[in-house]
Amino acid sequence: MIKNIIKYLFVFVGIICLSYSKSKIKKHKIYQVLYEMKYQKDSLDEKSLTIEIMELFTNSELSLFRSYEYSAIDSNKFGFSVNRINLQQKILSTYYVTKDLKSNVVGFFDKIRLGNKDSYVYYENIANKEDSWIVTSETDSLKGFSCQKAYIDLGGRRWIAWFCNDIPISDGPYKFGNLPGLIIDIHDTTDTWRFSFLELKEVDGMPKNHKSETAKEITKEDYYSLKRNYRDNMVAIEEASNNSFFYFSSTAERSRVVNAKKISVKKDNNWIELYP
Structure with a gap:
C-alpha cells in the first residue's frame, strides 16, 4: 500500500519542483518538507530494507525533523490528510531533531x-556547518531540480548530498544542513541509508516539540x-518494571522470547550513526 502511495506522490513532484524553483522562498516563513527515509536495519541483508516518511519544518532560524507517521496526530492542522500515508505501517522512528540555525546547535x-x-535529549554543535562540507562543482538534475554535489562525514559515515541552490533553505533531513540550498537527496557511501525529497509546502506554524517539556538532558555517550543496554536487555528491564506486556506463562515461553530478541539484536546493526 505505502509503495503505491509513494509512487503517486512522485507524480506531483515535478510540478512542485518547477513551482518552487521559479519562486522565491520567503524569509522567516515556515516550510514543511517531506522526505522518504530508506535504510537497511541489517547491513548484510538487503531484505531488511525499511521505508519511513519523515518531515522537516524549517524557517531561517529554527527547524524540527521527525517521523511523519509518528506525528500524524498534528497533520490535519497543517492541511495534510493522514490517509495519504499508511498509518498502519509500524512506526520505527520516535526521535525528534531540532536545529538552532543561528547558533549551530542541534538537539536530539x-x-x-x-x-x-520518559524522553532524553543531548545537544551538540552542528558538525555539518559550511566549513565541514566538501562542496564540489559537479551538478546534476534530480527530480526536476538543478542540484550540486557535496560530501560530509557524520556519525562514522561518508555522506553524499545533492542540494538545490534555487531553493535557498539551508536545511535538510536529520542533522544535515548549512548548505546554500535545500538538500534534495543524501545517502551514505554504503547506500544503506538514504533521504529523498518528496514534497515542499509553506505552512502556518512550527509544531511544538512536546518532548522538550519533560526530556532529561544527558550526554550523547550516555544516550x-x-x-544499547535496553536493546540487549529489554526483557529483563521490562520484567523488573512489571510491564504486563512482558508477562510469560512459562519459563519455556520466556526463553523463546529472549532467544528471538538475541537474533533481532544481531540484525539491528546499522544505526544511522555508527557511534562506538
Missing part, C-alpha cells in the same frame, strides 16, 4: 523504552549506552 530528543513516556 528520543525515548528509549517501549511504551514509556547510546542506555539505548
Whole structure:
C-alpha cells in the first residue's frame, strides 16, 4: 500500500519542483518538507530494507525533523490528510531533531523504552556547518531540480548530498544542513541509508516539540549506552518494571522470547550513526 502511495506522490513532484524553483522562498516563513527515509536495519541483508516518511519544518532560524507517521496526530492542522500515508505501517522512528540555525546547535530528543513516556535529549554543535562540507562543482538534475554535489562525514559515515541552490533553505533531513540550498537527496557511501525529497509546502506554524517539556538532558555517550543496554536487555528491564506486556506463562515461553530478541539484536546493526 505505502509503495503505491509513494509512487503517486512522485507524480506531483515535478510540478512542485518547477513551482518552487521559479519562486522565491520567503524569509522567516515556515516550510514543511517531506522526505522518504530508506535504510537497511541489517547491513548484510538487503531484505531488511525499511521505508519511513519523515518531515522537516524549517524557517531561517529554527527547524524540527521527525517521523511523519509518528506525528500524524498534528497533520490535519497543517492541511495534510493522514490517509495519504499508511498509518498502519509500524512506526520505527520516535526521535525528534531540532536545529538552532543561528547558533549551530542541534538537539536530539528520543525515548528509549517501549511504551514509556520518559524522553532524553543531548545537544551538540552542528558538525555539518559550511566549513565541514566538501562542496564540489559537479551538478546534476534530480527530480526536476538543478542540484550540486557535496560530501560530509557524520556519525562514522561518508555522506553524499545533492542540494538545490534555487531553493535557498539551508536545511535538510536529520542533522544535515548549512548548505546554500535545500538538500534534495543524501545517502551514505554504503547506500544503506538514504533521504529523498518528496514534497515542499509553506505552512502556518512550527509544531511544538512536546518532548522538550519533560526530556532529561544527558550526554550523547550516555544516550547510546542506555539505548544499547535496553536493546540487549529489554526483557529483563521490562520484567523488573512489571510491564504486563512482558508477562510469560512459562519459563519455556520466556526463553523463546529472549532467544528471538538475541537474533533481532544481531540484525539491528546499522544505526544511522555508527557511534562506538
